[in-house]
Amino acid sequence: MLTPRQSIPRITGVKALPSQGLRVRWDDGRQSDICLADWVAALDPAVTPAASAWATLRIVDFGAAVQWGDDTGCAIDSLHLRLLADEQQPPEQV
Numbered sequence: 155m156l157t158p159r160q161s162i163p164r165i166t167g168v169k170a171l172p173s174q175g176l177r178v179r180w181d182d183g184r185q186s187d188i189c190l191a192d193w194v195a196a197l198d199p200a201v202t203p204a205a206s207a208w209a210t211l212r213i214v215d216f217g218a219a220v221q222w223g224d225d226t227g228c229a230i231d232s233l234h235l236r237l238l239a240d241e242q243q244p245p246e247q248v
Contacts, residue, residue: 163236164217170208178235182215186239193238203228
């Protein structure tokens with residue numbers, strides 16, 4: 155979970171997973187598998203990455219975002235990816 159005054163997480167590696175997912179490696183050494191199906195479904199169809207675009211996935215802005223396609227393609231920033239990763243984590247066992 156991000157806290158106030160914490161720096162914005164940076165992405166050091168990314169890989170497309172089946173069913174609109176990403177495996178993200180963070181600059182703090184963590185790795186997250188993130189499902190983006192709901193996020194993609196909420197996008198305007200004009201900017202939704204096509205199935206073939208997942209092969210063009212790349213890190214941009216010095217690790218601050220992930221982008222599909224060329225410079226006009228769809229992108230999601232690292233802060234939102236980290237929030238999604240935290241949200242999708244299973245509850246901790248008490």
